[in-house]
Amino acid sequence: MRRKTGSLVPLEVAILDALIELRRHGQPEAHGFLIASELRSIGDDRRLTAYGTLYKALDRLGESGAIDRRWEDPEIAASEGRPRRRYHRITLAGEAARAAADPIARRTPAADRGVATS
Amino acid sequence: MNGTRTGDPTSPADGRAVAAIRAWVAVYTKGLPAPMATDRQSLIDGDLSEETQAAEWLGETAGLARQRWSRWLRGVPADITWRAEQQRRITKRPRRTDMRISKGQGAAIAIAAIYYTVLFVGLFAQPGFREFTGMAVASLGLGLCIAGLLLAIPRPRAGFIVGMIGTGLAFVSMWWLYPFYLPLPIVLGYRLAREPKAAAPSPTGT
Numbered sequence: 001m002r003r004k005t006g007s008l009v010p011l012e013v014a015i016l017d018a019l020i021e022l023r024r025h026g027q028p029e030a031h032g033f034l035i036a037s038e039l040r041s042i043g044d045d046r047r048l049t050a051y052g053t054l055y056k057a058l059d060r061l062g063e064s065g066a067i068d069r070r071w072e073d074p075e076i077a078a079s080e081g082r083p084r085r086r087y088h089r090i091t092l093a094g095e096a097a098r099a100a101a102d103p104i105a106r107r108t109p110a111a112d113r114g115v116a117t118s
Numbered sequence: 119m120n121g122t123r124t125g126d127p128t129s130p131a132d133g134r135a136v137a138a139i140r141a142w143v144a145v146y147t148k149g150l151p152a153p154m155a156t157d158r159q160s161l162i163d164g165d166l167s168e169e170t171q172a173a174e175w176l177g178e179t180a181g182l183a184r185q186r187w188s189r190w191l192r193g194v195p196a197d198i199t200w201r202a203e204q205q206r207r208i209t210k211r212p213r214r215t216d217m218r219i220s221k222g223q224g225a226a227i228a229i230a231a232i233y234y235t236v237l238f239v240g241l242f243a244q245p246g247f248r249e250f251t252g253m254a255v256a257s258l259g260l261g262l263c264i265a266g267l268l269l270a271i272p273r274p275r276a277g278f279i280v281g282m283i284g285t286g287l288a289f290v291s292m293w294w295l296y297p298f299y300l301p302l303p304i305v306l307g308y309r310l311a312r313e314p315k316a317a318a319p320s321p322t323g324t
Contacts (some may be wrong), residue, residue: 047188052191082168
């Protein structure tokens with residue numbers, strides 16, 4: 001069955017929640033593993049989200065404009081001796097989509113946001 | 119720490135899990151445009167590295183290999199569908215479920231399918247027919263003709279190829295039936311001519 005255009009599946013809602021939660025704790029953008037860890041800490045599942053499932057969902061959110069994605073400067077990654085990270089940040093469109101997905105969303109975007117993100 | 123990087127596998131078992139995951143990523147990104155494949159490989163590499171660091175930080179390296187196998191296996195279906203989506207995007211080919219055929223095409227395919235089915239059954243039903251070898255090849259050929267017609271609904275090009283192979287087999291086995299095969303190339307050719315044209319590849323990555 002095809003999903004309705006613009007609709008969010010539960011994992012995508014959870015990812016947006018995780019990004020909002022991380023931002024509330026001073027992390028305006030997060031790499032994939034950090035999101036997976038946050039999903040585990042705020043969700044019911046004790047397991048980390050699968051690689052394929054997580055990155056496919058992040059791609060979908062990026063393509064729909066719900067999140068912004070950027071690659072880290074390779075020099076920073078090289079200087080720290082690790083692979084480069086791709087950072088994800090929720091956008092205003094993502095906050096709106098999250099709020100529309102659940103009328104009793106845990107918080108409104110403006111309430112816990114110091115600065116606007118887009 | 120000579121030769122090691124932050125996030126390297128923590129044990130031989132973990133090393134095997136990491137190697138398997140990297141090999142799988144190489145498999146399902148094979149043939150995709152280089153930026154797309156490299157981005158995906160970098161994403162997974164980064165995740166594996168962060169996962170190792172987190173496990174070391176928390177002192178939970180014992181279960182790391184098992185966790186990686188679990189994350190990998192649970193994500194395989196998503197990896198496969200992700201690859202299919204990327205390929206579809208590259209060729210700008212509509213989803214199969216997006217394929218629509220006109221009433222005329224549908225009617226032509228339905229009539230041709232019935233026609234070949236009747237021909238197929240009619241050959242078998244002929245009393246005293248003894249050309250068993252030719253019959254077997256012709257049956258296979260006619261079966262492929264019908265399969266080609268059905269396949270042509272979602273995949274015109276593949277349907278055309280299968281149908282033409284079927285016609286060829288039927289023709290070499292019972293050439294004298296060739297007038298009966300003629301509708302097939304016409305119907306499949308008509309369907310193929312109506313196929314949406316694929317756009318030029320777009321090598322954009324993530």
